[in-house]
Amino acid sequence: MSVNSQSMVGKCALVTGANSGIGWVTAKRLSQLGAKVVLACRSKEKAEKAMALIVKENPQAQLSFLHLDLADLKQVRLAAETFMKTETRLDLLINNAGLFGARGSTADGFEMHFGTNHLGPYLLTRLLEPILKQSKPARVVIVSSDGHYSARKISFDSFVGFTRSRWSFPEYATSKLCNILFAKALAKRMDGTGVTVYSLHPGIIASEIWRRFPQPIKWLVTLPMISNEEGAKTSVYCATEPSLVHDNGLYYDKCRPKKPSKLARDEELSEKLWNQSAQWTGFSN
Secondary structure, eight states: OOOOOOOOTTOEEEEETTTSHHHHHHHHHHHHTTOEEEEEESOHHHHHHHHHHHHHHOTTOEEEEEEOOTTOHHHHHHHHHHHHHHOSOOSEEEEOOOOOSOOSBOTTSBBHHHIIIIIHHHHHHHHHHHHHHHTOSEEEEEEOOGGGGGOOOOOGGGGBSSOOSSSOHHHHHHHHHHHHHHHHHHHHHHTTTTEEEEEEEOOSBOSGGGTTSOHHHHHHHHTTOBOHHHHTHHHHHHHHOGGGGGOOSEEEETTEEOOOOTGGGOHHHHHHHHHHHHHHHTOOO
16 A cells, blocks of 8 residues: 655644654655654754755755653653744654663653653653644554564553663563553544544664664664665554544554554553553643
8 A cells, every 4th residue: 555645735743753764754754745844853963964864855845853852751841842832733743753672761760661662752742732632633643563462461560660671672562562552542532632543563674773782683683674664654654644534543554454462452451551651741631
């Protein structure tokens, strides 16, 4: 299925982790379709280089940088506040940024993968809800992974503190499960507001997410993987395909709906994660 080429002229998109990988390709594609794209990244230097490459291909691209560190909730709040002050609308929020292969804890004491891959994006999305609703029809696209199928349970105690496993894949898989559970709960709450929500698996991609692995291992692991251009297709599809306007809360793979894991379809677990995330980020619900 080909990615839709609908015009995005007059639209504003915020793409997290847009300085490299599928985030950069997504930002480039949306700008080619006419959208104003805000690249939300930790490094201004990397974001500026990324924007320069986009402008080189598309001199008419409308781009701006927003400093965002998803591993620091204070910085997430500051980023949302800055965006709301500088932009008048938000048609597309692409929660793309992700972390894999790190061990540690965030500035707020949460396990690194959970804090960066779920809790930071959760807070950012909640803070941007008003402008999303104001800009309706709007979309939230959450990049998950088929790694979520490997998560057999959720232990909320493990979300606080240092990464427990040696290779951190269990923490990564659980954080990707949280992405889908979050999308499910958010879609439920956005029903009837004009904001629709999608989660997706982009494919196994030879991207910068593997940068922490030793070079020989990285080369072997990424050899059979797809390109960033191929991997960004489902993100762009979920962001732009007109026929999805009546869908809400579905999980996509290769530009098609796919049934996520049994845990990812657990309504009670989805609500429990939503409520705990709200408590940890200072929301009442």
